[in-house]
Amino acid sequence: MEERVYWTAEAADMVGIGTSTIRKYALALEAKGYNIQRNDKQQRAFTKKDIAALKRIVELTQAGVMTLDSAVNTVINEFAGENPSDELKNEDNADHKVYSTNDVAAILEHVKKQDERLDRIERFNRELINRLDEQTKxxxxxINKRDDQITSAIRELQDTKRLLATSTEEKAEHSKGFLSKLFGKK
Structure with missing residues (x-):
């Protein structure tokens, strides 16, 4: 019995990603030696095994666990030597995820990197808070220094106005007294 094959658009629908992404993943798999069937027009014909491999790549890359290259290597290792009946068994047990040692190591490495990033972010945030405190201070x-200078300048201005007013009054009295003396008026 001949195995059913799926074309790129069908495979994209089954995997849940775009056709260009399917092509990108297929190229990455083929570059590492994974064989995907093609017809006379060189169109890819995906088997259930190929669909499962693509789903696994999506699972590993979208979770942020691995880069595309690492995910392709993991998938090739997982699917190397599998036959379609093994694939069907795996598909039946799709709800029960089994992670390889490589997956666990990659996840742990990813968690470690995230912890390091969080530590760097926390240090950066503390530094920013310290800088903000210094700037606020x-x-x-x-502002207080400027306010003191403005208050001092206002006081000096008021004192100067008072002195000018007093001086003007004294001059007015003085000149009044002189004219009075001159004309004999008091």
Missing amino acids: YITES
Whole structure:
């Protein structure tokens, strides 16, 4: 009995990604020696095994666990030597995920990298908070200093106005007294 094959668009629908992404993943698999059947027009004909391999790549890459290259290597190792009946058994047990040692190691490495990133982010945030505190302190001190200078300038201006007013009054009295003396008026 001949195995059913799926064309690129059908495979994309089954896997749940776009046709261009299917082609990209197929090229990556083929570059590592994975064989995908083709017809006379060189169109890819995906088997159930190929669909399962593509689904596994999507699973590994979308979870952020692995890069495409690592996921392709893992899939090739997992699917090397499998026959279609093994594939059907795996498809029946699709709800029960089994992770290889490579998967677990990749996940642990990913978690470790995320922890390191979080630590860097926390240090960066603390540094930013310290800088903001320093800037706030500087701005507050600058505003207070400016306010003190403005208050001092206003006081000096008021004192100068008072002195000018007093001086003007004294001059007016002084000149009044002189004219009075001159004309004999008091």
